[in-house]
Amino acid sequence: MFVASTVCFLVFMYVTSVACRADREPECSRFHYEEQLLEKMVRMEFNVERIQQRLDSVSESCAKLEDSTRLKEEVKDQVGSVYTRWGRDTCPTGSSFIYDGFVAGSHYTHTGSGVNYLCLSKEPRWANGSPTASEVGLIYGAEYEINTANILTHIHNNEVPCAACKSRGATIMIPGRNICYHGWKLEYYGYLMASFQSHAGSKEFICVDSEAMVAEGSNSGDQNGALLYFVKAVCGALKCPPYDGNKLITCAVCSQTK
Structure with missing residues (x-):
């Protein structure tokens, strides 16, 4: 009788443990998914910032090149x-x-x-006083x-x-x-x-x-x-x-x- 009771108790504990893990598993997976999604969003935001910095740098270089080209053309026109x-x-x-x-x-x-x-x-324009010379x-x-x-x-x-x-x-x-x-x-x-x-x-x-x-x-x-x-x-x-x-x-x- 004691042995049968013990076996029943162990089976009950095992089933309960499995059921608990089964109940918690979706909750753990959902948390893991959200954590990964947040991490991806952070990485994406960081990459966007780096791309924006590069674009700003390229725009600045283009502006300097355009100014330099315009300056060269202006100098060329003047010279x-x-x-x-x-x-x-x-x-x-x-x-x-x-x-x-x-x-x-x-x-x-x-x-x-x-x-x-x-x-x-x-x-022709002549000097005032009409200057002249005999040997020229x-x-x-x-x-x-x-x-x-x-x-x-x-x-x-x-x-x-x-x-x-x-x-x-x-x-x-x-x-x-x-x-x-x-x-x-x-x-x-x-x-x-x-x-x-x-x-x-x-x-x-x-x-x-x-x-x-x-x-x-x-x-x-x-x-x-x-x-x-x-x-x-x-x-x-x-x-x-x-x-x-x-x-x-x-x-x-x-x-x-x-």
Whole structure:
């Protein structure tokens, strides 16, 4: 009887224990789930904060880059480079017009005075009192001397216009090419011109626009003065090829873009 009672008691205790564990198990699992969910939310919030910090950093870097780029463009606009467009009285697209005028220089027979061509303004202003002198250098208007060429002969003996222009980048005149190198923008191209080889007064080489025009008020009379001739290469020390002694030397005026 005692043994049977003991066995019944043990069975009852076991069933009760199992039932208690079964009753508590959902409660424990629910707590564990909520704990994991809370942990995930905390981690997510932390990750969101880190992403926001990175986005703020990227936005700040972009703003600085934009400001730097804008500053560079402003500096470039302010600095730029000034050049003369020989043979035209306007500036190419993208360049700022400063003034237009007439090409001038010393007489082709004179050994003195200046050796360079100038772009004289169309609107001269004189000093007060009209100062003068008896011993001076002389400056003459320039004329195209191109009647022996097979191009632009319709402007032979006419006076030469010019324009002062400002580009956004540094400029260079490249003799021997009519296109620019990589990183440079073509302002205009044309032909290298200077004084005649045997004239007493030598001049600098300038790049005259391929679509050269006549100056305002010009006439085709042979008035001479500072003259402009096309230029050819002399083979020897100057290698042919790549040069050709029968072809007119081209040129390009280029502005830096990078």
